[in-house]
Amino acid sequence: MDEQFRDTSSVRRTDVFALVGALAGATATTALIFTRLAPFNGVIGFVVVDYVLFLALYALLVSFDENGLAVRDRLAAVVVHSLALLVLSALVSVVTYTLWRARTTLPHLNLYTQDMSKAGPVDPVTVGGVLHAMAGTLIMIAIALAITVPLGIVCAVFLSEIPGPFSRFVRTIVEAMTALPSIVAGLFVYVTVVVLLGVGFSGIAAGLAISVMMLPIVIRSADVVLRLVPGTLKEASYALGAGQWRTVWHVTLPTARSGLTTAVILGTARGIGETSPVLLTAGLTPRMNLNPLEGPMVSLPLATLTFVKSPQPEMVARGFGAAAVLMILVLILFAIGRALGRKG
Structure with a gap:
């Protein structure tokens, strides 16, 4: 019987189910630990524990359908994508926060056409620029x-x-x-x-x-x-x-x-x-x-x-x-x- 090879670039329904199920299970377990089982608190600790449990549950779910090599490959792919998402989130948050705090000054033309020689500390943002x-x-x-x-x-x-x-x-x-x-x-x-x-x-x-x-x-x-x-x-x-x-x-x-x-x-x-x-x-x-x-x-x-x-x-x-x-x-x-x- 010929071996059937699967295209590794495609995404199967079981892959999505494993990813979503591991994320939901890890979040629910972490919430139970932080609210009922242990005196833990803090957002950073919650995220770290949730992520570790997510990796463990994801590896367990993938192991039901794949061999050890595929499990390690999927786990490495999830870690790489998670790090990329973390870096992208940090960049987006910095840019978004800066633009949001600058929303009161960016629409004014004087910001781009004036210096601060005639503006004092208590003058409104409609006076002076950069x-x-x-x-x-x-x-x-x-x-x-x-x-x-x-x-x-x-x-x-x-x-x-x-x-x-x-x-x-x-x-x-x-x-x-x-x-x-x-x-x-x-x-x-x-x-x-x-x-x-x-x-x-x-x-x-x-x-x-x-x-x-x-x-x-x-x-x-x-x-x-x-x-x-x-x-x-x-x-x-x-x-x-x-x-x-x-x-x-x-x-x-x-x-x-x-x-x-x-x-x-x-x-x-x-x-x-x-x-x-x-x-x-x-x-x-x-x-x-x-x-x-x-x-x-x-x-x-x-x-x-x-x-x-x-x-x-x-x-x-x-x-x-x-x-x-x-x-x-x-x-x-x-x-x-x-x-x-x-x-x-």
């Missing part, structure tokens, strides 16, 4: 990108194309820099640029501090992407008579274009949300300043921190409005970066 913080954020991140993108990609090319003791040393330093606290980077730029060189609080100093945080992220991500380029493409280029650097420029980098764009986006996401380096190097101002070489400048994360620390509800609402604007700005930059990365 235009100066938006401009400061864009200027600082532009300076940081101008520094980190060429340096990061060149360093990643060096690490992937010229292996050796020195490249291993550089890779070790880069990996160590990824764990560098942001406050240390801010203090380093503050001492060297603001104090010793006498530049003062400015956008250029903040951009340098942000670039210190972004550079290891860009290098590591770009290095991984470049090492994934098939070696056969490089060998074909060498066979046609091209040199190493011409091969890198015309074969390796275009092949890894999308991945390099992702590396830049990851670095930008790390740098655009920094607060402590900006506070130490850019200062704080309620006025618009478009000159990164002179005068204090503020960013959206720093403005958010300053606003939400105020006891006035109007300032707190402006803080959540600045956070919502920052999320929208990051989304726009991400979309632009992905569009540029897809171009041939």
Whole structure:
């Protein structure tokens, strides 16, 4: 008799019954334990016990129809999907909570067209805005990108194309820099640029501090992407008579274009949300300043921190409005970066 193989990608009715039954049984058992059998309380404890019982009941129900290998496979699939759902729920809750708290400020046009030079702590949300913080954020991140993108990609090319003791040393330093606290980077730029060189609080100093945080992220991500380029493409280029650097420029980098764009986006996401380096190097101002070489400048994360620390509800609402604007700005930059990365 021929063996009958089942398509593992399809979902049977028994699979749904096992999933729903395990969830219902685990929830009912956990409720019984917390309310009748044991002096337990707390939402987190309830969820943890419920999830553990759910996994046990689900494995038991699946074992009635499947063998041990299938039970382990289903259990692993449930755990992976549960973790993905947990991460997605955390992201949705953060975004939803921020937008909900910013609902009183986002509809007002002055949030995007005014600074805080003429607004006081007790003024309504119809006065003042975060235009100066938006401009400061864009200027600082532009300076940081101008520094980190060429340096990061060149360093990643060096690490992937010229292996050796020195490249291993550089890779070790880069990996160590990824764990560098942001406050240390801010203090380093503050001492060297603001104090010793006498530049003062400015956008250029903040951009340098942000670039210190972004550079290891860009290098590591770009290095991984470049090492994934098939070696056969490089060998074909060498066979046609091209040199190493011409091969890198015309074969390796275009092949890894999308991945390099992702590396830049990851670095930008790390740098655009920094607060402590900006506070130490850019200062704080309620006025618009478009000159990164002179005068204090503020960013959206720093403005958010300053606003939400105020006891006035109007300032707190402006803080959540600045956070919502920052999320929208990051989304726009991400979309632009992905569009540029897809171009041939």
